[in-house]
Amino acid sequence: MINDPVADPPLRRMETLLPAGFPSPADDYLEDRIDLNRELVQNPTSTFLARVRGDSMRDANLQDGDLILIDRSQVPRSGSMVLAWLDGGFTVKHLVLKKDRALLRAANPAYPDLELNEEEDNRIWGVVTHVIHREGNASPGKRLERGRPRPHNTV
Amino acid sequence: MKALVDVNSFYASCEQVFRPDLWGRPVVVLSNNDGCIIAANREAKALGVPMWKPAFQVLPELEKHGVSIFSSNYPLYGDMSKRVMETLSTLTPALEVYSIDEAFLEVPETELDLQIYGQRLRQRVHQWTGLPVGVGIAPTKALTKVASRMAKRERERNKNVFVIADDETRAACLKDFQVEDIWGIGKRIAKRLHERQVHTAWDFIQLPDVWVRKELTVTGLRLKRELEGIPQLQLEVTPPAKQMIGTAKSVGKNLEDKKLIQEALAWYVAEVAVKLRKQNRIAGRMTVFLETNRFRPEDKQYSNQTQLKLPVPTNDTPALCHYAALGFERIFVPGYRYKKVGIWLSNLVVPSAVQQNLFDPDPQPRHTQLMQVMDRINTKYGKATLRTASAGFRREEWKLRQQQLSPRYTTCMDEIMEVGS
Numbered sequence: 299m300i301n302d303p304v305a306d307p308p309l310r311r312m313e314t315l316l317p318a319g320f321p322s323p324a325d326d327y328l329e330d331r332i333d334l335n336r337e338l339v340q341n342p343t344s345t346f347l348a349r350v351r352g353d354s355m356r357d358a359n360l361q362d363g364d365l366i367l368i369d370r371s372q373v374p375r376s377g378s379m380v381l382a383w384l385d386g387g388f389t390v391k392h393l394v395l396k397k398d399r400a401l402l403r404a405a406n407p408a409y410p411d412l413e414l415n416e417e418e419d420n421r422i423w424g425v426v427t428h429v430i431h432r433e434g435n436a437s438p439g440k441r442l443e444r445g446r447p448r449p450h451n452t453v
Numbered sequence: 454m455k456a457l458v459d460v461n462s463f464y465a466s467c468e469q470v471f472r473p474d475l476w477g478r479p480v481v482v483l484s485n486n487d488g489c490i491i492a493a494n495r496e497a498k499a500l501g502v503p504m505w506k507p508a509f510q511v512l513p514e515l516e517k518h519g520v521s522i523f524s525s526n527y528p529l530y531g532d533m534s535k536r537v538m539e540t541l542s543t544l545t546p547a548l549e550v551y552s553i554d555e556a557f558l559e560v561p562e563t564e565l566d567l568q569i570y571g572q573r574l575r576q577r578v579h580q581w582t583g584l585p586v587g588v589g590i591a592p593t594k595a596l597t598k599v600a601s602r603m604a605k606r607e608r609e610r611n612k613n614v615f616v617i618a619d620d621e622t623r624a625a626c627l628k629d630f631q632v633e634d635i636w637g638i639g640k641r642i643a644k645r646l647h648e649r650q651v652h653t654a655w656d657f658i659q660l661p662d663v664w665v666r667k668e669l670t671v672t673g674l675r676l677k678r679e680l681e682g683i684p685q686l687q688l689e690v691t692p693p694a695k696q697m698i699g700t701a702k703s704v705g706k707n708l709e710d711k712k713l714i715q716e717a718l719a720w721y722v723a724e725v726a727v728k729l730r731k732q733n734r735i736a737g738r739m740t741v742f743l744e745t746n747r748f749r750p751e752d753k754q755y756s757n758q759t760q761l762k763l764p765v766p767t768n769d770t771p772a773l774c775h776y777a778a779l780g781f782e783r784i785f786v787p788g789y790r791y792k793k794v795g796i797w798l799s800n801l802v803v804p805s806a807v808q809q810n811l812f813d814p815d816p817q818p819r820h821t822q823l824m825q826v827m828d829r830i831n832t833k834y835g836k837a838t839l840r841t842a843s844a845g846f847r848r849e850e851w852k853l854r855q856q857q858l859s860p861r862y863t864t865c866m867d868e869i870m871e872v873g874s
Contacts, residue, residue, distance in 0.1 A: 346863060349869055
């Protein structure tokens with residue numbers, strides 16, 4: 299879903315960009331650039347993206363407009379941040395497992411706990427694994443246009 | 454042992470994954486251009502939703518019954534299909550993707566309890582993708598098809614998994630299985646079999662080998678063996694190269710304007726050319742076709758097609774557009790309201806396998822580069838950002854109607870799920 303190797307190869311061999319002249323002493327030590335897909339997405343097959351609206355998880359560092367990664371293959375535990383279906387809508391909350399019942403708890407004192415009753419207990423859609431928040435005045439997260447690389451920038 | 458896994462009401466189920474409000478409710482999916490119903494889930498079928506009927510005839514009735522209606526969202530179904538296959542491949546050493554929603558699997562020899570293995574497949578696919586699947590397990594591919602039917606037939610009791618592991622179960626299933634439902638037996642053959650008093654799959658395997666071989670060729674005999682529990686067909690793990698590629702698309706309105714139909718055609722040709730290049734193939738033959746709206750009996754009807762042998766096989770968009778236009782001129786007759794236009798490409802080969810034509814030297818070297826640039830630009834900035842002038846600027850006037858389209862939740866950043874918190 300996130301990684302499209304055809305559209306955009308993540309790695310370009312630097313050596314092809316070098317001007318004639320001295321070979322780079324780093325050539326023998328080239329490594330792949332860090333790939334966030336690999337770092338953040340443990341199981342791409344079961345991972346989905348969503349955008350969050352609302353402020354009920356404010357104190358858990360989840361703000362209105364943030365992106366979340368949801369992994370359906372992870373087992374929700376008490377304390378997990380989950381995406382649940384409740385009363386006709388998707389909602390992100392903390393799961394709290396008690397002896398005899400399950401609760402959805404907001405991270406904002408303005409919101410009461412919600413009961414997750416028997417019938418709805420299979421309605422946890424997935425476990426939230428990461429929150430991606432764009433910092434205030436940073437430019438949008440979209441990939442920048444990559445022009446022809448200038449040699450003096452690449453070594 | 455082999456397993457056949459298929460997703461229950463695949464298209465409708467894909468829509469439901471992202472819409473828990475529709476779980477357990479009737480859902481139908483319309484064909485391209487919202488023309489007719491191509492998929493309905495169990496709840497919709499229970500209401501008697503007629504498949505393949507022109508949508509405009511039945512939609513009001515469906516809405517009255519609270520059926521949710523979706524345009525077909527192939528980007529979503531394609532991605533969900535991939536996810537299902539990837540999930541399955543974590544539980545099997547060999548997998549054959551048989552169709553968008555079906556796969557044959559090799560059951561690992563270490564699996565002792567096949568029922569439990571089937572349940573594990575079901576559970577994992579549902580957990581990872583949200584999609585419900587059925588599983589048929591048996592010694593041969595043809596028998597897995599039978600088992601898969603059985604799994605659906607008594608869904609509750611069989612828990613969507615059915616195993617044919619011994620001869621008694623096999624016999625009982627085959628005696629309870631209509632001959633026309635056998636994998637690979639068409640309507641025509643089924644009719645002939647019924648005339649010979651062969652009504653069930655069990656009757657079929659009682660036929661003498663000689664007769665089957667003579668009447669149904671070696672393929673029929675192979676099928677008989679498979680139903681007897683003797684494997685004849687292996688899993689095709691690497692898909693065979695496509696022999697044909699094309700699009701048979703409707704345009705959104707009934708078009709009379711020749712120029713406009715040509716633009717739509719050029720647009721579709723460009724789409725096919727992209728597919729062709731992605732698969733690293735060039736085509737040697739092209740079929741162009743044109744059709745009026747079959748569902749409007751009050752209109753004058755016309756349909757035609759023509760074949761062109763390309764002087765040099767190619768995957769170059771301008772060249773393919775050129776030949777498509779030639780073919781189009783041959784079959785276009787003014788005065789009709791056209792609904793469908795498209796091309797098929799065949800004689801597909803890898804580019805290196807082609808001899809150059811002395812009299813029509815190939816302009817490829819430069820064009821290959823041009824196409825690479827075009828594909829790169831279009832991948833980055835969106836489909837058909839860069840296109841041939843013949844595709845025009847009036848897509849709004851002919852494009853497909855897709856009024857009930859759901860978001861491309863998994864393939865388009867601007868259309869991902871929105872959730873509350």
